[in-house]
Structures are given as structure tokens and as C-alpha cells.
Amino acid sequence: MTGEFPSWLLQNNTKLEELYLVNNSLSGSFQLTNHSLVSWLSRLDISRNRFHNQIPTEIGACFPRLVFLNLSRNDFSGSIPSSISNMSLLEVLDLSNNGLSGNIPEQLVENCLSLRGLVLSNNYLKGWLFWKIFNLKYLTDLILRGNQLTGILPNSLSNSSRLEALDVSLNNLSGKIPRWIGYMSSLQYLDLSENNLFGSLPSNFCSSGMMIEVYLSKNKLEGSLIGALDGCLSLKRLDFSHNYFRGGIPESIGSLLELSFLLLGYNNLEAEIPRQLCKLEKLSLIDLSHNNLSGRILPCLHPRSEWSRKWESAPGSSTMPPASAPMPLEDPSVNKSVEITTKSILYSFKGMILDLISGIDLSCNNLTGEIPFELGNLSNIKLLNLSHNSLTGPIPLTFSNLKEVETLDLSYNNLNGEIPPQLLDLNFLSAFSVAHNNLSGKTPEMVAQFSTFNKSVYEGNPFLCGPPLTRNCTGAIPPSPVPRSQTKKKEENGVIDMEAFYVTFSVAYITVLLEIGVVLYINPQWRQAWFYFIGESINNCYYYLVDNLLVPTKFKRLQPYV
Numbered sequence: 001m002t003g004e005f006p007s008w009l010l011q012n013n014t015k016l017e018e019l020y021l022v023n024n025s026l027s028g029s030f031q032l033t034n035h036s037l038v039s040w041l042s043r044l045d046i047s048r049n050r051f052h053n054q055i056p057t058e059i060g061a062c063f064p065r066l067v068f069l070n071l072s073r074n075d076f077s078g079s080i081p082s083s084i085s086n087m088s089l090l091e092v093l094d095l096s097n098n099g100l101s102g103n104i105p106e107q108l109v110e111n112c113l114s115l116r117g118l119v120l121s122n123n124y125l126k127g128w129l130f131w132k133i134f135n136l137k138y139l140t141d142l143i144l145r146g147n148q149l150t151g152i153l154p155n156s157l158s159n160s161s162r163l164e165a166l167d168v169s170l171n172n173l174s175g176k177i178p179r180w181i182g183y184m185s186s187l188q189y190l191d192l193s194e195n196n197l198f199g200s201l202p203s204n205f206c207s208s209g210m211m212i213e214v215y216l217s218k219n220k221l222e223g224s225l226i227g228a229l230d231g232c233l234s235l236k237r238l239d240f241s242h243n244y245f246r247g248g249i250p251e252s253i254g255s256l257l258e259l260s261f262l263l264l265g266y267n268n269l270e271a272e273i274p275r276q277l278c279k280l281e282k283l284s285l286i287d288l289s290h291n292n293l294s295g296r297i298l299p300c301l302h303p304r305s306e307w308s309r310k311w312e313s314a315p316g317s318s319t320m321p322p323a324s325a326p327m328p329l330e331d332p333s334v335n336k337s338v339e340i341t342t343k344s345i346l347y348s349f350k351g352m353i354l355d356l357i358s359g360i361d362l363s364c365n366n367l368t369g370e371i372p373f374e375l376g377n378l379s380n381i382k383l384l385n386l387s388h389n390s391l392t393g394p395i396p397l398t399f400s401n402l403k404e405v406e407t408l409d410l411s412y413n414n415l416n417g418e419i420p421p422q423l424l425d426l427n428f429l430s431a432f433s434v435a436h437n438n439l440s441g442k443t444p445e446m447v448a449q450f451s452t453f454n455k456s457v458y459e460g461n462p463f464l465c466g467p468p469l470t471r472n473c474t475g476a477i478p479p480s481p482v483p484r485s486q487t488k489k490k491e492e493n494g495v496i497d498m499e500a501f502y503v504t505f506s507v508a509y510i511t512v513l514l515e516i517g518v519v520l521y522i523n524p525q526w527r528q529a530w531f532y533f534i535g536e537s538i539n540n541c542y543y544y545l546v547d548n549l550l551v552p553t554k555f556k557r558l559q560p561y562v
Contacts, residue, residue, distance in 0.1 A: 010062075011113070015040045018044075023048040024049055027049070029492050032059065032062050038369065045068070049073075050075060054076065055345070065087075070092070073096070075194075076100060077099040077345075080120075080125075081105075095123070100125060101474075102122070102126070104125055106479075109130055113135060115136050115139055116138055116140050117140065118139065119141065120147040127156060128150060129144070142157075144167065145169045145290060153177070154395045157180075164188050165189040170195075172196060173192070175197065177216075181205070189213050190214050193215045193219070195219060201228040209233055209234060210234060211235055212258075214232075217240065231517060238256075238264075247271070249274050254276025256325045258280070261318040266289070269293060270294065271293065284302055286360045287361040292365065297391075298454070300374070336540070356376075357383070359381045359407075360385070364389075366389065368391065370391065371386065376396050384405055384407065384409070395417065395423075403428070404428055405429060410486035411433040411437070415434070416437070417439065419444055426449070428449075432457055439463070439522020
């Protein structure tokens with residue numbers, strides 16, 4: 001369906017109860033005439049169209065009995081009409097993904113006492129967040145992501161004891177995380193990421209034990225995590241990345257048996273990686289990058305994607321994760337994106353794609369020792385990043401078992417030995433780097449996916465040779481005990497120092513000529529034999545030329561007269 005909003009539907013059907021015009025190409029203004037009063041209409045959904053201009057100011061008077069109102073994913077501008085507060089029966093209001101501005105009307109949260117879902121995300125709303133009165137006792141979903149809201153999380157929100165999902169991410173909120181969040185007995189989804197929150201986590205953060213997903217990334221939170229996660233027994237996804245948390249990773253994390261995503265990257269965490277992580281059999285993604293962690297890599301880490309676990313529990317049930325069922329309200333979990341660094345680029349993944357992702361990112365720490373060969377048994381992982389550490393020893397041969405890996409980054413370590421040629425079996429590998437190590441020998445053959453990698457993935461290894469590097473492996477000089485910094489300039493020009501080669505060759509050539517002259521001068525018999533050899537050589541050359549060039553030519557010239 002195309003065109004403008006069909007207002008005649010409302011004028012000619014005064015007893016209409018439900019109207020759905022979702023995902024069409026309707027455009028223009030959403031106009032309501034004086035005759036548009038439809039007292040029986042309970043559900044109105046015109047989402048995913050191209051309506052623009054303002055939402056009619058009289059919308060609340062025209063539809064007094066609305067229970068469900070969805071105007072999301074259009075191009076509405078202006079402010080939210082305060083007349084919506086006249087819809088005393090309204091349970092779901094979704095105005096997300098528009099261009100609305102101004103403050104959230106106070107009347108909305110004072111009079112719409114039946115609201116269960118309030119979704120105003122991805123607009124340009126500003127002002128403080130419900131700073132006076134908040135009487136929505138039946139509210140289960142409050143989604144205000146992606147606006148310009150300021151101030152703190154008010155204590156009045158704690159009146160919504162039935163709140164299950166709270167998403168105020170991507171705003172300008174400040175202050176500390178309030179203690180009342182820990183006492184919200186129904187809260188399962190909490191997203192406070194990308195704000196200006198500071199301070200430490202309250203000690204009772206997981207007192208309710210009901211939270212399943214918690215996202216606090218990109219704030220200014222600090223302090224220790226010891227004790228902060230006690231009681232989070234239902235937690236599946238945890239994102240505390242891009243903050244200032246310090247100290248060690250608490251050993252109590254081993255009690256979070258449902259945990260699948262653990263994102264603690266870009267903090268100030270230190271000490272060793274706790275062995276308790278190996279107890280978490282449902283882990284899919286481990287990101288501890290950009291911290292100050294030390295010690296060795298745990299050989300018992302075994303992340304697997306959520307989908308692989310579901311498939312193994314019911315093999316052959318389907319070939320892809322099932323799509324989420326249609327929701328009457330925006331599901332914050334389905335639409336939540338998670339940032340993951342893969343292929344050296346920060347990507348955002350969301351929805352069922354997250355069920356397919358698994359991997360380990362321990363890059364940019366102070367980890368030491370050899371890479372455990374057990375990591376090669378993780379045939380399901382898509383990502384393995386161990387770069388920018390102090391790892392030693394060879395690249396495990398078992399890495400040829402990483403059949404599904406797409407990103408393998410071992411750069412900026414102290415690895416030695418050869419690059420296993422078996423890595424050519426990694427058919428899905430699209431990002432690879434072993435740069436800046438002490439590897440030696442020949443680079444993998446440039447076939448299949450390895451034909452797409454340039455020399456930058458091998459640079460910084462002075463004893464590697466073969467394409468795409470310029471160093472030829474024929475006659476390669478064995479590793480020198482000279483420190484790497486002293487030989488770097490010469491090695492950049494190739495395996496052989498050409499200047500030294502020319503000098504050495506000239507000296508050797510002159511030395512041989514002088515030795516021959518001295519021998520002939522001292523020994524007359526050798527001198528006589530030498531001159532005889534030269535004379536015979538000249539005669540042989542002369543007769544060879546005469547017999548093979550001059551005589552045949554003369555014979556051909558005389559042949560016609562024979």
C-alpha cells in the first residue's frame with residue numbers, strides 16, 4: 001500500500017477496533033479530522049512507514065480507548081503530544097526510531113497508569129529522566145536508548161517493582177548506579193552502557209539474582225569487581241568493557257554457570273586469569289583484551305557458540321538458529337548490539353548472529369609462556385586473538401584443527417620456530433597475522449585464502465623468507481646471534497648484503513689472478529705448458545670455425561653447378 005494515511009477508514013468505520021498498516025509505503029502527514037473520533041479503536045499500528053511532520057496533538061482525544069499504539073520507525077518530528085496521557089487504558093506505547101525532540105511529558109508517566117511497555121528509543125529527546133513523579137507500577141519494559149537524556153537514574157524508578165527490562169543506554173546520564181537496582185526483584189535486562197556513569201558497583205548489585213543480561217560498557221565506572229557479581233547466578237551476558245575497573249577477576253565468577261558472554265576488555269584489570277573460568281561450560285565469547293593481566297593462558301578454556309551447543313543437544317533439528325518470534329514490543333535483547341574486534345576492525349553484532357559467534361580475545365596484556373596446544377582443539381571458534389603479549393615458543397601444530405576460525409592474530413609476541421604449513425587447511429581464515437615475532441623458515445604457500453594476505457602479516461620476523469616477502473629462501477643465511485636491532489637495516493635489503501658481496505668478489509678475483517702470475521713466473525716448466533695450452537686452444541678454435549662455418553657455406557654456394 002502506498003500514498004497518504006487513509007483517514008477515510010476512520011471516518012467511515014466509527015466502530016473499528018483494530019487497525020494495522022505496518023510496513024507499507026505510506027507517507028505524508030498523519031492527519032486526523034474532527035470526525036476521526038473512533039471510540040472503539042483499541043489497537044493502532046502504523047509503524048515502518050514514511051509518515052513525517054508532527055504526531056497530531058489531538059491524538060489522545062481521538063482514540064480515548066487505545067490499549068496499543070505503535071508509531072515507530074517513521075519520520076515523525078516535533079514533541080510528544082501531552083494528550084497521549086488521556087489514554088488511561090494504554091498499555092503499550094512505542095514511538096521509537098523517529099525524529100522526536102523535546103522533553104518526555106510528565107503527564108505521560110503520571111496518568112497512563114496502565115502502561116506496561118514504554119519505548120521511546122532512538123529519538124532526540126532531552127531533559128532529566130522522570131525527575132518528579134513516576135507512578136507506572138505495572139511497567140515491565142522501559143526502553144529509552146539513543147536519546148539525549150541527562151541527569152541521574154531517579155529513585156522514583158524503583159516504584160516499578162515489575163520492571164523486567166531497563167534500557168537507557170546511549171544517553172548523557174551521570175551519577176552512580178543506584179542501590180535500588182539490586183533490589184528490583186523482576187529485573188532481567190539492564191543496559192546502562194554509553195553514558196557518563198561513574199563510581200563503583202553497589203555491593204548488592206545482584207541481590208535479586210534475576211538478571212540475565214547486564215551491559216555497562218563505555219562509562220567511567222571504577223573500583224574492584226570482587227563481590228560485585230556475587231549472586232548473579234542467572235547471568236548469561238555480561239559486558240563491563242571500556243571502563244576503569246581494577247584489581248583481579250573475581251574467583252566467584254566460576255559460579256555463574258549460565259554465562260555465555262564475558263566482556264571485560266579495555267579496563268585496568270590485573271593478576272592472573274582465574275582457573276574458575278574453566279568451569280563455565282556455556283561460555284561462547286571471552287574478551288579480556290587491553291588490560292594488565294599476567295601469567296599463562298589457561299589451557300582449559302573451551303568457548304563454544306550458543307548455536308553449536310543447541311545443535312549438539314538436538315542434532316539435526318535445524319540448520320540455522322530459529323528466528324525470533326514477532327514481538328508486539330521492541331525486544332531489547334534481540335536489538336542489542338555487542339562490539340567485537342575481529343579482522344582488526346571493531347564490528348557490532350546483534351540478534352541471532354550472536355548465537356553463532358564464539359572466540360577468545362586476550363590481546364594487549366602481559367601474558368607469558370607458550371601457547372597451550374589445547375587451544376587447537378577449539379574447532380568451533382571464529383576468533384582467536386593473542387596479539388601484543390609476551391608469549392614464547394612455537395605456534396602449536398594443533399591450530400590446523402581450528403576449522404571454523406576466521407580471525408587468527410598472534411602478532412607482537414616472541415614466538416619462534418616455523419609457521420606450520422598445516423595452517424593452509426584453515427579454509428575460513430580471512431584475517432591472519434604473525435607479524436613482529438622471531439619466526440623463521442618459509443612462509444606458507446600462497447594458495448587459497450593465504451593468497452590474499454600481503455607481506456604485512458609476516459613483517460617483523462627477520463628470518464622468515466618466501467613470498468609475499470622479498471627475501472628469497474635460496475641460500476638464506478641462518479639465524480645470527482647478533483641482536484635484532486643491529487641487523488635490521490641490512491636485512492631489509494635481502495638475505496645477502498650486496499655491498500659486501502661486491503667487495504669480497506673483487507678481492508677474490510684479483511687474488512686468483514696474482515697467484516696464477518706468481519706461479520708461472522717462478523716455475524718455467526709450468527709457464528711453458530701454459531703457453532702450449534693457450535696455443536693449442538687457439539688452433540682448435542680456428543679449425544672449428546673453418547670446418548663448421550666457412551666450408552659448408554662454400555659448398556652450398558657451388559651446389560647448383562654440380
